[in-house]
Amino acid sequence: MGAGSSALGQPANLEQDGAADRSNPAPAAVPLSTSLDRIQAGSPAADTTYTLGSGDQVRIEVFRIPQYSAETTVLADGTLSLVQVGNVNVTGLTLEQAAAAISQRYASILRRPIVSLTLLTPRPLTIGIAGEVKRPGAYSIARDTPQFPTVTELLKTAGGVQQSADLRNIQVRRPQRQAGDQIINVNLMQFLQTGELRYDFQLRDGDTVYVPTTIAANLAESRQIAAASFTPTEDAPINIAVVGEVYRPGPHTVTGTARTTEAGLPGDSTRYGLMPTITRALQVAGGITPTADIRQVQVRRITQSGAEQLFSVDLWKLLHDGDLNQDAFLQDRDTVVVPTATRIDLSEANQIAAASFSPDQIRVNVVGELVRPGVVEVPPNTPLNQAILAAGGLNNRASRRSVQLIRLNLNGSVSRQDIDLDFAEGVSESANPPLRNNDVVVVRRSELAAVSDVLEAVANPLTRFLTLFASPVSLINLFP
Numbered sequence: 432m433g434a435g436s437s438a439l440g441q442p443a444n445l446e447q448d449g450a451a452d453r454s455n456p457a458p459a460a461v462p463l464s465t466s467l468d469r470i471q472a473g474s475p476a477a478d479t480t481y482t483l484g485s486g487d488q489v490r491i492e493v494f495r496i497p498q499y500s501a502e503t504t505v506l507a508d509g510t511l512s513l514v515q516v517g518n519v520n521v522t523g524l525t526l527e528q529a530a531a532a533i534s535q536r537y538a539s540i541l542r543r544p545i546v547s548l549t550l551l552t553p554r555p556l557t558i559g560i561a562g563e564v565k566r567p568g569a570y571s572i573a574r575d576t577p578q579f580p581t582v583t584e585l586l587k588t589a590g591g592v593q594q595s596a597d598l599r600n601i602q603v604r605r606p607q608r609q610a611g612d613q614i615i616n617v618n619l620m621q622f623l624q625t626g627e628l629r630y631d632f633q634l635r636d637g638d639t640v641y642v643p644t645t646i647a648a649n650l651a652e653s654r655q656i657a658a659a660s661f662t663p664t665e666d667a668p669i670n671i672a673v674v675g676e677v678y679r680p681g682p683h684t685v686t687g688t689a690r691t692t693e694a695g696l697p698g699d700s701t702r703y704g705l706m707p708t709i710t711r712a713l714q715v716a717g718g719i720t721p722t723a724d725i726r727q728v729q730v731r732r733i734t735q736s737g738a739e740q741l742f743s744v745d746l747w748k749l750l751h752d753g754d755l756n757q758d759a760f761l762q763d764r765d766t767v768v769v770p771t772a773t774r775i776d777l778s779e780a781n782q783i784a785a786a787s788f789s790p791d792q793i794r795v796n797v798v799g800e801l802v803r804p805g806v807v808e809v810p811p812n813t814p815l816n817q818a819i820l821a822a823g824g825l826n827n828r829a830s831r832r833s834v835q836l837i838r839l840n841l842n843g844s845v846s847r848q849d850i851d852l853d854f855a856e857g858v859s860e861s862a863n864p865p866l867r868n869n870d871v872v873v874v875r876r877s878e879l880a881a882v883s884d885v886l887e888a889v890a891n892p893l894t895r896f897l898t899l900f901a902s903p904v905s906l907i908n909l910f911p
Contacts, residue, residue: 481579482608483521483529484636485509486554491533494545499537502551515540523608526550558585558634562642563597563735565590565663565763579633582617583661585640591663594653594762595734597645598623603632604639623655644734648742650756657706657760669707671761675769676724678717678790678868685712685761708758709744710788712767718790721812721867724772725750725783730759731766747779750786777858780865784811795866797822799874800829812865814858815850818872830877836864837871 483489485507493499499514506512509522511529516536521529530548537544556572558580566589572580582601586592598619605613615632622630634640656662668686673679685707709728713719725746732740748754761767783789792808795818802823809821815836825831836848848864856863866872 480525480527481550481553482523482525482635483509483550484554485522487550488552488554489526489529490549490551492547492549493537493541494547496541496544505554513537523606554636556580556634556636556638558636559639560585560589560642561639561735563593563595563644564642565593567735579635581631581633582619582640583622583631583659585634586642586661591661592642592656592659593663593735594656594760595644595648595732595740596656597643598652598656600643602641602643603634604641605635606637620652620655623659644736644738644740648730648732648740648759650742650744650759653760654756662706663762669761669763669765671707671712671764672766673712673716673769674766676720676722676771677713677769678720680716683712683715685715707761709761709767710746710749710758712761712765713769713788716767718811719769719783719786719788721780721784721865722771722775723783724770725786727770729768729770730761731768732762733764746786746788747783750782777860777865780812780858790868793866793868795868795870795872797872797874799834799872800826800876801874802826804874809866811868814863814865815872816852816854816856816863818866819874825874828876830875834875835873836866837873838867839869 483505485505487505488502489505489511490502491500491511491513501514503511505521506518508518508520510518510520511533512518513533513536516539519532519536521532524532526548530546533548534544534546537546553574556574556579557569558572559569561567564586568589570585570588572585572588574580582603592598599621601617601619603615603617605615607613617632618630621627668684670682670684672682674681709730719725727743728746729741729743732742734740742759744757744759745754746757749757789811791810793811793813794806794808795813796806797818798804801819802825804822807818807821809818813821815834819825819834831852833849833851836850838846838848840846850864851862853862858865
């Protein structure tokens with residue numbers, strides 16, 4: 432017999448009229464497979480043969496009786512309609528078991544019938560999937576080849592696994608014909624790490640796949656999951672929230688990558704075929720503020736079960752050590768929380784300001800006695816002295832003793848600070864503080880310039896009056 436076929440029965444002389452030989456009992460049906468409580472994918476016990484169901488097209492051949500042979504389809508009630516003997520239930524039977532059942536039914540009218548059964552066209556498979564996948568539900572999978580769909584193929588059909596998926600403990604629940612459900616454990620992390628196809632378990636009609644939620648986020652394995660073929664489409668947008676020390680807190684849609692050019696402006700949403708990560712979310716949110724604590728950025732994740740999962744990343748390790756695992760991949764409905772630093776280390780400020788998740792520029796208003804007063808665009812954490820130089824430096828009327836820094840605080844209040852001006856001073860919170868977006872620097876007049884302005888204000892009206900009376904023509908013009 433060829434592949435996909437089965438024959439049961441023993442050679443014997445058949446009665447010419449097809450009547451049954453009552454002295455010879457019919458052959459016993461092949462025993463049904465017994466169910467296992469739990470087995471591991473990749474083991475021999477997990478490799479079961481095809482079982483019949485509604486919609487399968489088969490060919491029945493009865494040896495030397497062509498009038499009983501036929502091509503037929505398993506009916507909606509799971510039975511095959513046989514010539515002369517009626518229907519026989521084959522749901523859940525292998526080809527060999529179904530051939531035995533048909534042979535047993537024909538034994539009522541034939542002497543030792545030999546029956547072969549061949550699968551012509553397999554039915555579409557209906558498989559359910561639940562848990563940490565993009566689109567859980569039931570799927571009907573058409574089969575264009577004899578191969579059965581695998582767990583990874585089903586995950587692709589369901590939109591891919593979420594970052595919160597536990598790939599080590601996927602369960603396949605398979606109903607049995609005369610026993611309890613069979614539970615097959617599938618470890619797709621073994622598949623990703625070894626590439627052995629036996630770990631990518633083949634599914635059957637009626638299977639239910641459950642992808643559980645991981646107990647704790649594993650940042651190293653997260654990158655393996657993100658690179659797998661059964662993860663969501665790379666450029667698919669996700670909806671997340673970013674709160675805390677960013678310039679544009681709130682809900683955002685993240686796709687691909689972004690680069691913030693100016694503090695407070697959303698990052699570019701151009702797609703580059705990359706999955707959204709924490710740093711890309713920070714870019715879309717306008718970049719971090721100078722008071723952000725990048726060592727304790729948190730991600731709050733809502734799993735499919737509705738429970739909240741919480742984990743932290745250290746973006747300083749990403750900057751200092753190049754630890755890409757800290758730039759965790761995000762999934763839909765995640766919330767990124769950027770806390771406020773309790774202490775700011777000025778020695779690290781420039782490195783953080785140059786990071787890709789900081790804006791390229793902040794806007795500072797430098798006014799007063801300067802060569803080019805107005806708004807200047809400078810890198811984040813630029814010290815006050817450099818902002819003054821960016822405005823052209825002091826003019827000859829400026830006071831060289833102190834300047835005033837005006838800052839709008841997050842709580843809505845306004846703070847004013849007088850700072851002694853010393854261009855030789857390094858970065859210092861008291862003497863040369865790093866500036867923040869929308870700070871205002873006021874350069875006052877010198878005392879000499881102030882006195883000169885007062886004298887000029889007094890002298891100008893008097894000068895104009897005296898000039899008027901100094902001219903005889905002007906005096907004549909006063910009297911018509």
